[in-house]
Amino acid sequence: MKKIKLIIQREYLTRVRKKSFxxxxxxxxxxxxxxxIVPVFLASMSNNKERKIAVLDETGIFxxxxxxxxxxxxxxxxxxxxxxxxxxxxxxxxxxxxxPKTEVALPTSAILYSEKQPNIDIKSYIRRQMSxxxxxxxxxxxxxxxxxxxxDREIAMDIPESIKTSINLSTFxxxxxxxxxxxxxxxxxxxxIFSGILIYFFIFFFGAQVMRGVVEEKTSRIVExxxxxxxxxxxxxGKIVGIGLVxxxxxxxxxxxxxxxxxxxxxxxQDKIPSQSEALMGNNQLVPGATIPQVTDDDxxxxxxxxxxxxVNFGVIIxxxxxxxxxxxxxxxxxxxxxxxxxxxxVDTQQFMLPIxxxxxxxxxxxxxxxxxxxxxxAFWFSIIPLTSPIIMMTRIPFGVPxxxxxxSMGLLVVGFLFTTWMAGRIYRTGxxxxxxxxxxxxxxxxxxxxx
Amino acid sequence: MSLFTxxxxxxHFSNHTALKSVSIDIPKESIFGLLGPNGAGKTTLIRIIxxxxxxxxxxxxxxxxxxxxxxxxxxxxxxxxxxLYKKMKVGDQAIYLAQLKGISRSDAIKKLKxxxxxxxIDTWWNRKIEELSKxxxxxxxxxxxxxxxxxxxxxxxxxxxxxxxxxxxLKEEILKLRDNGTTIIFSTHNxxxxxxxxxxxxxxxxxxxxxxxxxxDIKNQYKSNTYSVTYSGSKxxxxxxxxxxxxxxxxxxxxxxxxxxxxTNDGGQNELISSLLPHINIHSFNEIIPxxxxxxxxxxxxxxxxx
Numbered sequence: 001m002k003k004i005k006l007i008i009q010r011e012y013l014t015r016v017r018k019k020s021f022x023x024x025x026x027x028x029x030x031x032x033x034x035x036x037i038v039p040v041f042l043a044s045m046s047n048n049k050e051r052k053i054a055v056l057d058e059t060g061i062f063x064x065x066x067x068x069x070x071x072x073x074x075x076x077x078x079x080x081x082x083x084x085x086x087x088x089x090x091x092x093x094x095x096x097x098x099x100p101k102t103e104v105a106l107p108t109s110a111i112l113y114s115e116k117q118p119n120i121d122i123k124s125y126i127r128r129q130m131s132x133x134x135x136x137x138x139x140x141x142x143x144x145x146x147x148x149x150x151x152d153r154e155i156a157m158d159i160p161e162s163i164k165t166s167i168n169l170s171t172f173x174x175x176x177x178x179x180x181x182x183x184x185x186x187x188x189x190x191x192x193i194f195s196g197i198l199i200y201f202f203i204f205f206f207g208a209q210v211m212r213g214v215v216e217e218k219t220s221r222i223v224e225x226x227x228x229x230x231x232x233x234x235x236x237x238g239k240i241v242g243i244g245l246v247x248x249x250x251x252x253x254x255x256x257x258x259x260x261x262x263x264x265x266x267x268x269x270q271d272k273i274p275s276q277s278e279a280l281m282g283n284n285q286l287v288p289g290a291t292i293p294q295v296t297d298d299d300x301x302x303x304x305x306x307x308x309x310x311x312v313n314f315g316v317i318i319x320x321x322x323x324x325x326x327x328x329x330x331x332x333x334x335x336x337x338x339x340x341x342x343x344x345x346x347v348d349t350q351q352f353m354l355p356i357x358x359x360x361x362x363x364x365x366x367x368x369x370x371x372x373x374x375x376x377x378x379a380f381w382f383s384i385i386p387l388t389s390p391i392i393m394m395t396r397i398p399f400g401v402p403x404x405x406x407x408x409s410m411g412l413l414v415v416g417f418l419f420t421t422w423m424a425g426r427i428y429r430t431g432x433x434x435x436x437x438x439x440x441x442x443x444x445x446x447x448x449x450x451x452x
Numbered sequence: 453m454s455l456f457t458x459x460x461x462x463x464h465f466s467n468h469t470a471l472k473s474v475s476i477d478i479p480k481e482s483i484f485g486l487l488g489p490n491g492a493g494k495t496t497l498i499r500i501i502x503x504x505x506x507x508x509x510x511x512x513x514x515x516x517x518x519x520x521x522x523x524x525x526x527x528x529x530x531x532x533x534x535x536l537y538k539k540m541k542v543g544d545q546a547i548y549l550a551q552l553k554g555i556s557r558s559d560a561i562k563k564l565k566x567x568x569x570x571x572x573i574d575t576w577w578n579r580k581i582e583e584l585s586k587x588x589x590x591x592x593x594x595x596x597x598x599x600x601x602x603x604x605x606x607x608x609x610x611x612x613x614x615x616x617x618x619x620x621x622l623k624e625e626i627l628k629l630r631d632n633g634t635t636i637i638f639s640t641h642n643x644x645x646x647x648x649x650x651x652x653x654x655x656x657x658x659x660x661x662x663x664x665x666x667x668x669d670i671k672n673q674y675k676s677n678t679y680s681v682t683y684s685g686s687k688x689x690x691x692x693x694x695x696x697x698x699x700x701x702x703x704x705x706x707x708x709x710x711x712x713x714x715x716t717n718d719g720g721q722n723e724l725i726s727s728l729l730p731h732i733n734i735h736s737f738n739e740i741i742p743x744x745x746x747x748x749x750x751x752x753x754x755x756x757x758x759x
Contacts, residue, residue, distance in 0.1 A: 225529065
């Protein structure tokens with residue numbers, strides 16, 4: 001056990017210290033962050049087109065009070081809320097601002113209905129306009145009071161404080177259920193395909209590293225020195241586990257760095273557009289007073305995605321991803337190691353690669369169809385068979401998979417992993433000592449059956 | 453007392469038999485030459501001793517006890533096919549390989565420093581293996597194989613790739629190791645170094661052992677009472693002198709002196725000298741002892757023709 005730890009340590013450290021590892025670790029997150037940031041960035045750029053906002057003011061206070069600016073035009077509706085909502089789709093309006101009648105003289109809350117998440121600039125603009133109007137109204141009221149009670153100076157002192165008005169602007173998405181379903185499907189597809197690609201890439205990239213490592217040991221002839229100290233199986237497993245840990249490290253660093261970069265970018269991005277951060281702060285102030293549920297405070301695209309992801313069963317996804325990621329790697333890495341042991345140089349590996357690459361590529365191709373029909377029989381079988389299950393099951397999981405199917409798939413994958421490792425171990429221990437002779441599939445079969 | 457005993461070891465591979473009921477007995481604190489033509493089964497036997505592969509049949513005893521994986525730390529191995537991780541630094545690599553044999557890191561560093569200084573290579577510590585020449589790499593491999601003070605050392609062609617100066621350095625170290633109580637198995641095709649170093653040998657051919665014993669016993673066994681005489685005097689006279697019971701095998705002249713090779717019966721050398729003395733001036737008189745090279749070739753040829 002101590003020796004296998006030494007092997008794992010060496011395999012891990014020599015790779016983690018490599019320049020290529022460090023470069024990959026840094027470049028990956030920049031790329032991924034770019035993928036996440038650019039669409040959000042572009043979306044915010046395209047905000048500057050003209051938008052019409054319908055105003056349904058039951059109080060009548062705000063009639064003709066909203067001022068149009070370069071991008072926003074306001075027009076008033078004189079129907080009831082339900083009709084306005086029903087007609088909303090056909091009007092081409094960006095949002096519907098509903099100011100309900102209140103018991104008190106002056107309203108302090110309004111609801112903004114829209115199809116998409118409303119732009120934060122628009123929200124703050126409306127909020128500013130409303131509070132400005134209300135403050136004027138209040139001032140008028142106070143002045144009226146003063147007229148009645150001219151000697152009361154105390155009240156006059158209070159004016160500046162009491163007229164400050166903050167508006168509680170809640171946002172509602174129209175067609176809530178439908179839109180949510182749409183986002184859910186999109187996010188599930190994205191999460192599924194992304195996980196599948198990540199596992200595919202990981203297995204290929206790090207599996208090939210296992211193979212290269214074995215070939216290196218064989219061609220440099222160090223292998224015989226080492227297996228006079230440790231069992232061939234220990235050497236093989238040490239290598240696989242060590243490289244697996246390298247992959248896990250890379251993945252962890254990627255995730256941490258990607259979020260750090262997007263996080264930093266968001267902060268920098270917001271600083272450059274003061275109105276947005278200002279609006280954000282104003283918005284936060286209002287949250288405690290909000291009584292209407294489903295108030296969304298954060299408009300960034302990332303947050304929307306996360307909201308949707310969390311509506312998928314996040315715990316199950318993370319657990320399954322780690323499981324399929326690692327077990328899938330172990331299963332394939334053993335096969336890669338076996339191929340490495342059977343050849344004399346990397347060039348010769350091609351002849352044995354087909355059985356490894358075929359199921360992986362097939363799984364990746366099938367994933368695109370399965371994502372559209374994640375509950376069909378094809379999806380089921382591909383997600384049960386150990387060679388394709390790491391990729392296919394991962395693409396299915398975000399859509400929700402019955403637990404017994406998940407358990408069956410995981411169980412079979414573990415069995416598959418034990419089987420390939422056993423088989424690879426037998427090929428490996430004979431293969432690494434064979435020099436100069438080109439092995440064939442028949443030789444491999446002989447080595448597997450060969451006892452002791 | 454023997455350190456290692458193999459009894460009736462047999463090993464089959466899928467298409468051939470590598471060892472056919474081979475028994476060897478390696479005495480403690482000796483250098484044991486494992487000889488044989490290519491493909492005779494030497495490497496298989498060495499791998500079995502190293503527990504890299506297991507025999508199909510046979511018993512293996514280390515220090516009188518059944519060979520066990522724990523014995524690995526008591527065995528050092530320098531394989532014929534050897535190498536190092538090219539991208540790793542010399543020091544790191546040596547420490548790693550020593551740790552795999554069960555030495556602690558600090559012990560490994562201490563011992564490595566000693567050997568690196570002794571071999572005058574301490575400046576290589578932080579260099580990558582790929583920057584070193586083949587001979588330099590061999591030195592490091594040699595050091596790594598003996599670092600854990602094993603009771604049994606196995607050297608498979610240890611001198612290949614070394615220049616004569618380093619071969620001598622290595623020979624001295626090997627002899628010193630033996631004198632300090634290490635038992636050494638020495639596999640080579642270089643018969644000169646066998647004569648120089650080995651106390652015992654075993655000769656394998658076609659998966660079978662065809663000769664085993666102490667080197668000087670074997671040599672005595674193969675000598676044929678043949679003597680070489682260098683002389684001056686009448687060359688033509690010699691056949692008439694050498695007749696009763698002796699056999700004249702060669703009679704040549706070179707550089708003014710003549711050389712004759714004469715076979716006697718057992719213990720007849722004094723008689724031969726006295727019969728020669730009156731007729732010729734003897735410059736030298738030597739018994740011809742067969743070299744290991746001759747014995748090797750002769751035994752292998754015999755074994756192959758008898759089949």
